[in-house]
Amino acid sequence: MSETPDSAVQTVRTYIEQHRAAFLDDLVDWLRIPSVSAQPDHAPDVRRSAEWLSAALSKTGFPTVEIWETDGAPAVFAEWPSDESDAPTVLVYGHHDVQPAALEDGWHTDPFEPQVVDGRMYARGASDDKGQVFFHTLGVRAHLAATGRTTPAVTLKLLIEGEEESGSPHFRELVEAHADRLAADAVIVSDTGMWSEDTPTVCTGMRGVADCEIELYGPDQDIHSGSFGGAVPNPATVAGRIVAALHDADERVAIPGFYEGVAELSAAERELIAELPFDEPAWLRTAKSRGTLGEAGFSTLERVWARPTAEVNGIGGGYQGPGGKTIVPASAQLKLSFRLVAGQDPARIEQAVRDWLAGLVPAGIRYEIVFGAPTRPCLTPLDHPALQSVARAMSTAFDGAKIRFTREGGSGPAADLQDVLAAPVLFLGISVPSDGWHAPNEKVELDLLLKGVEATAHLWDDLATALR
Template identity: 45%
Template sequence: MTANESIQNYIEAQTPLLVDRLAEWIRIPSVAGVPERKHHLTRSANWLAGELRGIGFPVTEIWESPGGPAVFAEWSGAVDAPTILVYSHHDVRAVKDENWDQTSPFEPVLRDGRLYGRGSSDAKGQMMAHLMAVRAHLDATGRTAPAVNLKIIVEGEEEAGSPGLKDLLEANRNRLDADAVIFSDTLLWQAGHPALCTSVRGMLGVRIEVYGPLTDVHSGAVSGAAPNPALELGRLLGQLHDQKGRITIPGFYDDVEEMSQRRRAELAALPFDPQDWLERSHTRIILGEEGYTPLERLWARPALEVVAMAAGDPVGAKRAAVPSMAAADLSIRTVAGQKVDDVAEQVRSWVGETISDGYAYELSIDIETAQEPYQTPDCGVLDALSAAMAKGFQVQEVGRMGNAGGGPAALLSSALNVPVVFFGTGLVEDNWHDSDESARIDILKAGAATLAFLWEELGTQE
């Protein structure tokens, strides 16, 4: 039996363990940004540290951070082999229990090859693939330690924008030396056509509050002569895009780098069926910037979305009052060439110049948790991962894709001065941040096999 067959057979035999351990971790409601759940973040970190010790990691530590603890582990026993730092997160998004149909968010259930529960895909499932990969790698090779030097950092604040990660990296910089980072918090393209992610977009959060009357006022008393901040906010938001789907903020595209012909060809090579995309993404219709394909819009062009709005009485009994305030939260996704500080200044200028006289407003731009875009450079780890994915997913070739969301990849790369290479096991139909989040067990198994092949490949390279 070959080593490759041994890895696949081991993972197949240990699938019940993979499902059981992931389900146990999901039961810990490690929700980010909710004070009453903060102690669960500590429980989650301690649970993961225990799993890592159980596999054999000789060093496991809990690094405290204001928003939630991070887990650090190290297994460095491979002389002259590369050192790889694995990054992921164990915190999860808030839930609305009443919107879940398959199960309650923290009561995982296995159904039709999917494990349902918050964090099953984003990103506890991705981390469990790593744990299974180390087990399979050791079992198949007979090694007492991995063929590469492994370091792991799994933070507890990613869903809140990783506000404490920079300080953690600076405080522990001498512990984190590595040759590359494997970043596991991204999506695959399709279950049957895996693709290697080589870029993520940046992220900038903006909140606009528009003020009209000094208090909510009965519309029957002032309607027709009073400023309505909901209407003004709607007018502002309606001007953010033109008829061709382009963002209208002056200067917004000035620094956007045009895609190379190589990148266009990589994205064009991926199979894209509009109906398949609509069914998997639940997006009803395909819109966006003219002149670019849907995949180019998703991964290589900037975007601006309204992710929340509030005014008046959105729930409960209506008071027929003109509201005193209306608010909207925006999520801006940036791409190569753009800098979040520049985009923030462009937004400030646009709002100040566009809002009507007579209205007051407050603009909050979250620079602290903003993230810059990142593109993986050509490197040996990227080539090795591509080959490992082909074996792990049992396909002839692996495509190239991007990630529509972001993450602290640019921060990791700049802080550690190493390339960041992405490997995730999520799919768009896994319903990240939504109800009935789930992970496909066969994808987690293929991901574990990929990583086991990768560690062996990197450890035996001359």
């Protein structure tokens, strides 16, 4: 693939500069809408946000813009067909809902009254995810200006959901219901970030997650430990043994079959991760922790990004009040979660956990285990043509900088798109760790936001060639 001509780079930058003020003014208007999906009182605002975005996408030039209803909050779908019959199709994913925010949480200013200070825009949703969704509107217009086209080089679709900050409870159902309309050759997720302002990166995948709650029942009520302790099974003791059995001495998950299918890191991938300027002491300070611990043989970043895990999210049972109460408790509870990597099937993991648990619980203890809805892992190989397109577009936006590759340790709905649509998922985001997602004083660096605009302006031409 050839490099983007200097003339196209300059045309894109000139166009962005000419439209920067109007673009930011429009973003401010959108950020003023408190589209907090987790709070029922804001349901009308989430709908208003969807309606605002629909109007903005129509104004951008998308000939098809629709609000798609769910059993929860509405999503927005838009499509702009290419005039080339053999053009590939690209779907952009993001979300228009935001986390709760209030001045008393520690915000310096009203979180829904955006403020620009020293080149940063402060507002809830500035980076997560309205800013990163909205840069696609100016990006596609800059793409048209630079190429002289009247339609994008790819058939461009957008799906912007309204429940991501509430766990996307209806997202997979929405994708399955509209799979034909959403069909694409590649998916671009703009709900992610970079390593730092000085180290532009492209994410290649996210972990999946499966979680469960376990209830353990012993005697029908709390009973006297002097009269009965040591002679009947104690559900709190059993809970402790389950937790102790989760890992072996090397901190590997000890559930039989847990690692079946795991996509192992290649030597090249480990080298790329090791190249990143990782400051472990600073990372520990961010983690509010005093030491690292994890699966033997892997670095901290490898553990967080590319290895599956088992975590105890909660444990309880028995007397928790002041002083002592000498009982055998009637019940105990556990909450466990498992981060999954490429190659792991959540259904197989659930069955493995159930089989493992059945072998640990003694007679006399009744138990129930309930799993939540899983999220599948997703991963795009480093040599995939679409991933290389994203890296080239980012490099052009960042003046030829070397683009490095990362992964996300968390989980998200992008895997549902990969699973249902059978399309590779690529991540293009410009947020940096200091943007404070979900925290007070969330912000976006305006220079980086416009780099996102620039990257998308160059991406569609590159993908049009790479995906043919």
